[in-house]
Amino acid sequence: xxxxxxxxxxxxxxxxxxxxxxxxxxxxxxxxxxxxxxxxxxxxxxxxxxxxxxxxxxxxxxxxxxxxxxxxxxxxxxxxxxxxxxxxxxxxxxxxxxxxxxxxxxxxxxxxxxxxxxxxxxxxxxxxxxxxxxxxxxxxxxxxxxxxxxxxxxxxxxxxxxxxxxxxxxxxxxxxxxxxxxxxxxxxxxxxxxxxxxxxxxxxxxxxxxxxxxxxxxxxxxxxxxxxxxxxxxxxxxxxxxxxxxxxxxxxxxxxxxxxxxxxxxxxxxxxxxxxxxxxxxxxxxxxxxxxxxxxxxxxxxxxxxxxxxxxxxxxxxxxxxxxxxxxxxxxxxxxxxxxxxxxxxxxxxxxxxxxxxxxxxxxxxxxxxxxxxxxxxxxxxxxxxxxxxxxxxxxxxxxxxxxxxxxxxxxxxxxxxxxxxxxxxxxxxxxxxxxxxxxxxxxxxxxxxxxxxxxxxxxxxxxxxxxxxxxxxxxxxxxxxxxxxxxxxxxxxxxxxxxxxxxxxxxxxxxxxxxxxxxxxxxxxxxxxxxxxxxxxxxxxxxxxxx
Amino acid sequence: xxxxxxxxxxxxxxxxxxxxxxxxxxxxxxxxxxxxxxxxxxxxxxxxxxxxxxxxxxxxxxxxxxxxxxxxxxxxxxxxxxxxxxxxxxxxxxxxxxxxxxxxxxxxxxxxxxxxxxxxxxxxxxxxxxxxxxxxxxxxxxxxxxxxxxxxxxxxxxxxxxxxxxxxxxxxxxxxxxxxxxxxxxxxxxxxxxxxxxxxxxxxxxxxxxxxxxxxxxxxxxxxxxxxxxxxxxxxxxxxxxxxxxxxxxxxxxxxxxxxxxxxxxxxxxxxxxxxxxxxxxxxxxxxxxxxxxxxxxxxxxxxxxxxxxxxxxxxxxxxxxxxxxxxxxxx
Numbered sequence: 109x110x111x112x113x114x115x116x117x118x119x120x121x122x123x124x125x126x127x128x129x130x131x132x133x134x135x136x137x138x139x140x141x142x143x144x145x146x147x148x149x150x151x152x153x154x155x156x157x158x159x160x161x162x163x164x165x166x167x168x169x170x171x172x173x174x175x176x177x178x179x180x181x182x183x184x185x186x187x188x189x190x191x192x193x194x195x196x197x198x199x200x201x202x203x204x205x206x207x208x209x210x211x212x213x214x215x216x217x218x219x220x221x222x223x224x225x226x227x228x229x230x231x232x233x234x235x236x237x238x239x240x241x242x243x244x245x246x247x248x249x250x251x252x253x254x255x256x257x258x259x260x261x262x263x264x265x266x267x268x269x270x271x272x273x274x275x276x277x278x279x280x281x282x283x284x285x286x287x288x289x290x291x292x293x294x295x296x297x298x299x300x301x302x303x304x305x306x307x308x309x310x311x312x313x314x315x316x317x318x319x320x321x322x323x324x325x326x327x328x329x330x331x332x333x334x335x336x337x338x339x340x341x342x343x344x345x346x347x348x349x350x351x352x353x354x355x356x357x358x359x360x361x362x363x364x365x366x367x368x369x370x371x372x373x374x375x376x377x378x379x380x381x382x383x384x385x386x387x388x389x390x391x392x393x394x395x396x397x398x399x400x401x402x403x404x405x406x407x408x409x410x411x412x413x414x415x416x417x418x419x420x421x422x423x424x425x426x427x428x429x430x431x432x433x434x435x436x437x438x439x440x441x442x443x444x445x446x447x448x449x450x451x452x453x454x455x456x457x458x459x460x461x462x463x464x465x466x467x468x469x470x471x472x473x474x475x476x477x478x479x480x481x482x483x484x485x486x487x488x489x490x491x492x493x494x495x496x497x498x499x500x501x502x503x504x505x506x507x508x509x510x511x512x513x514x515x516x517x518x519x520x521x522x523x524x525x526x527x528x529x530x531x532x533x534x535x536x537x538x539x540x541x542x543x544x545x546x547x548x549x550x551x552x553x554x555x556x557x558x559x560x561x562x563x564x565x566x567x568x569x570x571x572x573x574x575x576x577x578x579x580x581x582x583x584x585x586x587x588x589x590x591x592x593x594x595x596x597x598x599x600x601x602x603x604x605x606x607x608x609x610x611x612x613x614x615x616x617x618x619x620x621x622x623x624x625x626x627x628x629x630x631x632x633x634x635x636x637x638x639x640x641x642x643x644x645x646x647x648x649x650x651x652x653x654x655x656x
Numbered sequence: 657x658x659x660x661x662x663x664x665x666x667x668x669x670x671x672x673x674x675x676x677x678x679x680x681x682x683x684x685x686x687x688x689x690x691x692x693x694x695x696x697x698x699x700x701x702x703x704x705x706x707x708x709x710x711x712x713x714x715x716x717x718x719x720x721x722x723x724x725x726x727x728x729x730x731x732x733x734x735x736x737x738x739x740x741x742x743x744x745x746x747x748x749x750x751x752x753x754x755x756x757x758x759x760x761x762x763x764x765x766x767x768x769x770x771x772x773x774x775x776x777x778x779x780x781x782x783x784x785x786x787x788x789x790x791x792x793x794x795x796x797x798x799x800x801x802x803x804x805x806x807x808x809x810x811x812x813x814x815x816x817x818x819x820x821x822x823x824x825x826x827x828x829x830x831x832x833x834x835x836x837x838x839x840x841x842x843x844x845x846x847x848x849x850x851x852x853x854x855x856x857x858x859x860x861x862x863x864x865x866x867x868x869x870x871x872x873x874x875x876x877x878x879x880x881x882x883x884x885x886x887x888x889x890x891x892x893x894x895x896x897x898x899x900x901x902x903x904x905x906x907x908x909x910x911x912x913x914x915x916x917x918x919x920x921x922x923x924x925x926x927x928x929x930x931x932x933x934x935x936x937x938x939x940x941x942x943x944x945x946x947x948x949x950x951x952x953x954x955x956x957x958x959x960x961x962x963x964x965x966x967x968x969x970x971x972x973x974x975x976x977x978x979x980x981x982x983x984x985x986x987x988x
Contacts, residue, residue: 184841257838263815264798268764268840352816353945355928358799359814392704393711398718423801424812425819428749432742439734443727450726451718453693456700460711463701471697478693482686489737491744492678495808498801498836562679564665564805566836569844573832578661648715 128531128628143228144631149214150529151235152205157598159201159242166194168591171553171584179571187570188255189271195258200280201242203514204372207379208325209238209290211521212318214529216294218622218629219312221303221638226296227289234289241283248275257568259369262350262361266342273343277336284329284336287375291325294318303621305640309403312620312644313396316403317382320410324371324378328414332368335361359425366417374413376510377477378406380517381448384470387520388452390618391467392459395645398451405444412441422493431490438488445481449474464616465539469520472547476512480505483558501561507554519546519597526601527615531628532608538600546593552586619645668831668852669807670824674744676808681740685733748809751822755790758783759871759954762793762800762813765842767833770951772958774868779848781833783825784858790822792919792957796950801837804850812837816927818919818957825852875959878952882944896941897934903964908935922957 129146132138139147169190173181182190213231217224225231248254254276256265265273298311298319338349339361348354350361389396396402418426418434426434452474461467483505487493496502526534556579561567565576572580614623625634667673704713758781761768769777783789793802793813802821803810806829811821835846853861869877879885887896897907903922906914910933915921924931926948929941948956 179844184844188838188841188843255841259838261799261838264838264840268798352814358816392713393706394713395715395717397716398723401718401723422745423810425814425817428745431745435741435745436738439738440731442734443731446730447723447727449693450722453696453700454716454718454722456697456704458713458716459700459704460706460713461701461704462706471701474697475690475694478690479686482682482689485686485734485737486679486682489678489682489741489744491741491746491748492675492682493741494745494748494810495675495805497810498803499805559663562664563662564803564832564834566803566834566844568838571844573847575662646715648712 126626127630128626129631130531130628132631141232143224143232145213145217145225145228145231146529146629146631146633148231148235149210152209152213152238155235155239155242156202156206156210159197160206160594161598163194163197163202164591164594166190166197167587170194171587173570174572174580175584177572177574177577177580184570185255188257188568189253191568192254192257193249196245196254196276196280198510199258199372199376200283201238201245203376203510204287205238205290206376206514206518207383207521208294208318208321208375209234209286211314211383211518211525212294212321212379213290215525215622216297216315216318217301218625218633219315219620220298220301220306221621221634221640222297222301223632223634225293226301227293230289231293234286234293237289238283238286241279241281241286243279244282245276245279248272248279251275259365260336260339260361261365262339262342262356262358263352266339266349267351267353274340277340281333281336281340284333287325287329291322291329294322295326303638303640309400310640310643311403312382313385313399313402313406314379314382317378317385317406320406321375321378323407323410324375324413328368328371328375331364332372335364335368338364359421362421362424363417366420367414370417370420371410371413373506373509374409376514377517378409380473380514380521381406383517383521383524384452384473385448386618386620387466387470387524388455389645389647390524390616391462391464391470392456393462393617393647394455394459395643395647396451397454397457398447399643399645401447402451405447408444409441412437412444416441419488419493422490423497435488435490439485442481442485442488445477449478449481463540465534465536465543466520466524466616468540468543468547469516469523472543472550473513473516473520476508476516476547476550480508480512483508495564496561498567499561500557500565500567503567504554504557504561507557511554512550516546519543522597522601524616525622526604527611528622528627528629530601530605530608531611532604533611533615534604534608535600538596542593542596542600545589545596549586549588549590549593553583553590554586556580556582556586619647665805666827666829666831667806668825668827668829669804669809670826671744671748672806672808672826674747678737678740678744682737685737748821751790751820752788752824755788755822756784757790757792757871757958759951759958760791760793760802760813761796761950761954762802762835762839762846763796763950764798764840765835765846767802767835767846767848768951770871770954771862772872773862773870774874775862776868779833780851781848782851782853782858782861784855785825785828785852786855788822788824790820792954793819793821794923794950794954798839799837800835800839800846803834803836804831805834806831807850810836816924818923818954820919825850828852828854871955871958872962873959874952875955875957875962878948878956879959882948887941896937899960900963903961905964909933910935910937919957919961922960923953926953926956 129144255271256269341347342349348356350356350358416438419438422431560579611627613626621638757772759770767779769781795813795815800813807823809823811819813819831850833848833850888899890898902917905917907917908914927945930939933939
């Protein structure tokens with residue numbers, strides 16, 4: 109990206125106060141009406157952080173209830189609302205927007221040498237839409253919550269549930285438009301606003317993975333919107349779409365829902381993969397092994413991800429042959445993920461590896477994503493899925509992907525770019541400590557759930573047979589450790605904003621255009637439009653080709 | 657069931673060892689790859705740790721050979737999972753012909769069972785050891801899922817259609833029965849027991865419920881009560897298809913499609929007769945939606961099935977349907 113000599117230049121230290129995007133203007137209005145992608149990213153950061161801790165609060169109550177076999181802490185109705193709201197808040201209001209809308213928003217223009225996204229007003233609008241959707245859903249929570257599970261399976265959601273299905277669904281419907289706008293903005297920006305010399309194969313992999321994610325945003329989210337609309341229409345007007353008593357088909361809902369919601373998993377994990385590609389190269393001081401394979405793997409995952417939804421329905425009554433086709437395609441989508449893991453590992457070979465906090469998160473991501481991905485193969489194996497489907501095995505698997513994968517990537521990314529975003533350094537010792545706590549707490553929480561699932565404990569159970577207690581207590585104990593691990597960064601990041609050491613423009617000695625501009629960057633990102641002359645991750649002036 | 661810490665559920669069905677074998681294969685492969693990645697990362701992280709701040713390693717572009725190797729090898733292994741998984745999946749979805757049949761109705765929040773000879777149970781199902789048992793299942797309200805971990809068997813039970821599954825118990829004992837698909841407030845209370853008895857004890861248990869009416873015979877009564885026999889009859893006055901010998905046979909529809917007359921089709925044809933109209937007949941049958949409860953529908957299905965069973969199953973400790981002359985006469 110940057111000229112080769114940039115990598116060996118010692119990091120400059122910016123001492124004198126200067127105008128940057130944070131102090132360019134003051135006041136609430138300057139934030140709420142901003143069109144600067146960096147400020148909008150911070151608006152998103154604040155909102156998704158609120159949602160993350162809200163979703164986490166629901167998780168705390170779930171784990172407390174499951175300490176004992178009897179349903180004694182909360183009533184069954186409350187418990188059902190808790191796991192539903194945990195899923196909805198975490199998926200739609202934290203995981204899906206987290207990396208794209210915060211880090212993607214902040215970094216994509218900077219990584220391609222642009223002053224902003226292609227449509228700055230749409231970008232601000234997408235945040236308002238997100239907040240409006242979130243408020244709708246919060247309104248439903250405050251007024252009694254919803255108990256359908258985040259999956260809204262029909263006919264329970266359309267006919268039988270007595271909770272605030274419509275209000276919650278409207279919230280998710282609205283929020284979907286913010287995803288579509290963000291995706292559209294990214295696609296147009298990457299196509300039209302790259303700096304001179306920045307060809308497609310010179311793009312950082314973070315941009316590639318966000319491009320792939322944006323394709324899913326734009327193509328998948330409308331299907332979710334239509335599906336939610338149909339749930340609303342059936343619930344309000346008793347128009348038979350999904351309820352067999354009205355002449356509908358409940359399996360149709362599952363097809364439509366998973367057509368979006370399986371690709372949504374890749375919306376969560378692809379951006380994290382992009383982050384990890386940046387972290388592994390920076391902290392190995394090496395170019396990525398097999399750049400084109402890693403780049404095209406993102407696109408392959410996005411495309412294949414649209415063809416595997418039926419693997420959620422092996423025991424639903426879908427035909428046996430349809431099940432086999434979806435099983436086969438699900439195994440195919442595992443290959444590009446495996447390719448990425450191998451390439452990240454190979455990138456470290458003969459590198460210069462530093463153990464800074466972001467790299468610890470990258471290690472955590474690769475390990476946990478590997479376990480999450482491999483256990484996905486258990487579920488893609490039709491004959492085995494029959495047993496583990498809808499048990500805690502599934503719960504463990506998708507938490508390895510979403511928490512072990514997506515949130516590890518998010519945390520790694522936030523630490524890595526924090527100096528750029530805030531202009532301050534975070535305290536390294538505390539950050540390493542909390543990364544370790546999160547890794548240990550995560551595994552303690554979710555590994556026992558694989559065993560629990562194979563033993564046969566179904567998910568979404570308020571009370572359970574006594575023989576499952578030991579593993580549930582282990583899981584709850586792990587969750588308390590994990591909770592500490594997430595609260596500590598909240599404190600030191602807030603602390604560092606005021607008391608942290610000023611960050612140099614390039615504290616990691618990284619390549620990438622975002623590190624060529626001061627921390628925090630000026631509003632226009634680059635005083636002069638940069639010109640790109642080399643491939644990305646060019647740490648060494650000479651290239652060595654290795655075969656074999 | 658013994659209490660205490662376990663890593664595997666009990667193996668109590670013919671399919672359970674096959675599922676577990678696949679599970680162990682996947683575990684071995686997964687542990688291998690997880691350790692491979694973990695050790696590579698640790699090894700590289702230690703061996704190539706940054707020793708000085710000015711250190712600058714050589715770039716490595718990549719390797720086509722390695723890329724091909726780590727695409728093709730995982731693909732081949734994944735295909736082995738696919739074929740092994742599919743073969744187990746087929747076995748789970750293909751009930752043997754000589755299975756004894758039990759009808760199952762799921763509703764918020766209980767399981768109702770009725771044996772072929774009429775014995776009813778709630779949240780508890782008694783089955784004989786060593787005999788295949790086929791479940792014919794329907795739901796009165798939302799989606800439920802019949803799940804017995806010790807058997808490694810699970811099947812969603814949906815409203816508006818008939819789902820089937822089967823198992824052959826290989827160990828006597830009491831095993832958990834769970835609802836695995838979230839179905840509302842008391843989802844976690846929709847649990848029960850599956851009791852596997854040795855065949856003699858099972859026979860005695862069945863006899864204890866004497867006086868109850870067999871599924872097919874209850875179905876034949878409903879058939880007469882709703883005057884189905886005025887149209888569905890084998891003679892030339894029939895205004896509806898003849899049902900004798902129909903079950904399991906392909907049926908040509910008005911629009912030229914062909915469907916197999918399975919449990920779901922028969923149920924659908926009672927509830928919404930014009931959805932899949934048989935070629936050569938007029939859409940004159942009224943709907944029976946709401947007039948016959950889900951259990952009655954399953955009894956009617958059992959009755960229609962019994963019209964196709966000329967020779968009772970040879971292995972029968974319990975014949976699938978108690979056939980007696982008057983019952984066969986009634987609908988004609």
